[in-house]
Amino acid sequence: MTVDIWASLASILAAGLVTLACRATPFLLFRQGKIPPLLDYLQGSLPPIVMTVLVFNSYKALIPLAPTWTFTTAPIEALALVVPGILAAVLQSWKGNALLSIAGATLLHMAMARLG
Amino acid sequence: MTRSALVRFAFRTTIPVLLGYSTIGLAYGLLLATSGLPWWLAPLSSLVVYAGAAQFMAIPLLAGGAGIVEVAVLTFLVNARHLVYGLSLIKPFGEVRKARPYLIYALTDETYGLLTTVNPPEGASKARFFTLVSAFDQSYWVIGSLVGALAGSLVPASWTTGLDFALTALFIVLLVEQIRSVRRPAPYLVAIGASLVALLLAGPDRLLVVAIVLAMAGMLALKPLLRKATGGGSDAQAGGGSE
Numbered sequence: 001m002t003v004d005i006w007a008s009l010a011s012i013l014a015a016g017l018v019t020l021a022c023r024a025t026p027f028l029l030f031r032q033g034k035i036p037p038l039l040d041y042l043q044g045s046l047p048p049i050v051m052t053v054l055v056f057n058s059y060k061a062l063i064p065l066a067p068t069w070t071f072t073t074a075p076i077e078a079l080a081l082v083v084p085g086i087l088a089a090v091l092q093s094w095k096g097n098a099l100l101s102i103a104g105a106t107l108l109h110m111a112m113a114r115l116g
Numbered sequence: 117m118t119r120s121a122l123v124r125f126a127f128r129t130t131i132p133v134l135l136g137y138s139t140i141g142l143a144y145g146l147l148l149a150t151s152g153l154p155w156w157l158a159p160l161s162s163l164v165v166y167a168g169a170a171q172f173m174a175i176p177l178l179a180g181g182a183g184i185v186e187v188a189v190l191t192f193l194v195n196a197r198h199l200v201y202g203l204s205l206i207k208p209f210g211e212v213r214k215a216r217p218y219l220i221y222a223l224t225d226e227t228y229g230l231l232t233t234v235n236p237p238e239g240a241s242k243a244r245f246f247t248l249v250s251a252f253d254q255s256y257w258v259i260g261s262l263v264g265a266l267a268g269s270l271v272p273a274s275w276t277t278g279l280d281f282a283l284t285a286l287f288i289v290l291l292v293e294q295i296r297s298v299r300r301p302a303p304y305l306v307a308i309g310a311s312l313v314a315l316l317l318a319g320p321d322r323l324l325v326v327a328i329v330l331a332m333a334g335m336l337a338l339k340p341l342l343r344k345a346t347g348g349g350s351d352a353q354a355g356g357g358s359e
């Protein structure tokens with residue numbers, strides 16, 4: 001199969017413009033100090049919401065879904081996701097050193113992934 | 117604070133992203149180069165698009181000869197969450213002049229997380245700190261995808277298995293830091309509920325966008341209730357937009 005390189009380039013450019021438009025929209029719509037109160041209320045809650053959703057998104061594979069409603073992740077794989085995650089949270093709450101929390105959790109995950 | 121001290125501080129801030137972006141960027145480059153596309157599309161896409169999920173999603177589309185409209189629509193669906201990210205940065209970015217367009221263009225999930233969570237040191241230029249963090253993050257992504265695309269299949273995949281967990285750990289760390297600074301349970305609980313509903317209704321592929329939209333709708337619906345419940349006290353500060 002041959003790939004039309006110009007079509008690929010045009011698609012990448014389009015994807016770039018769409019992404020930039022998404023990122024720039026709030027800045028173009030609302031100049032500084034002119035944020036409507038309702039959006040100001042929302043933006044205060046956005047970082048907690050986004051972080052919670054991003055963490056949830058990292059663990060979505062553990063939740064059984066329709067149509068089978070069964071666990072699709074093997075227990076050892078699930079443990080290799082959950083235990084290092086808990087370690088990251090505990091280390092961060094305890095020491096507050098992001099690098100330590102992330103390196104420790106990632107090494108544990110890599111070790112557990114190889115055992116399983 | 118001297119310029120080089122700020123560069124070091126910004127670099128240390130981005131080390132978790134370095135671990136995540138370089139490995140995931142590497143995986144992206146590898147995947148693109150082994151899917152029949154020319155290797156240089158990987159670093160080019162990392163420069164032009166600079167949105168991980170959208171770039172991964174685009175690989176089979178580009179390789180399969182999908183139309184430009186299909187790529188654009190799917191990119192919009194994956195990246196629609198960015199429509200709201202900027203809302204929390206309008207005020208912080210207000211002090212930034214020249215670098216503003218770059219900061220907006222380079223606002224990924226992880227950079228958003230760092231910029232809304234980590235404060236620059238006392239007396240340091242906010243604009244310079246933001247720019248350094250954003251540029252460090254993007255350099256990891258571009259270089260990672262370049263190396264991955266060039267390396268092809270030279271490096272055994274077994275070496276890097278699991279290294280991408282660094283991004284999950286980063287999100288957990290950022291969540292812990294959010295819990296420390298925004299001490300209201302509502303946004304977290306609403307976000308968990310919204311994620312569950314989004315997963316069940318929209319499925320795992322569209323979870324990010326749908327969950328964030330649902331959570332915002334939930335916060336709006338709960339607004340009168342939360343006002344009454346929190347009243348004054350310590351929450352008045354958090355609700356007053358001081359973040």
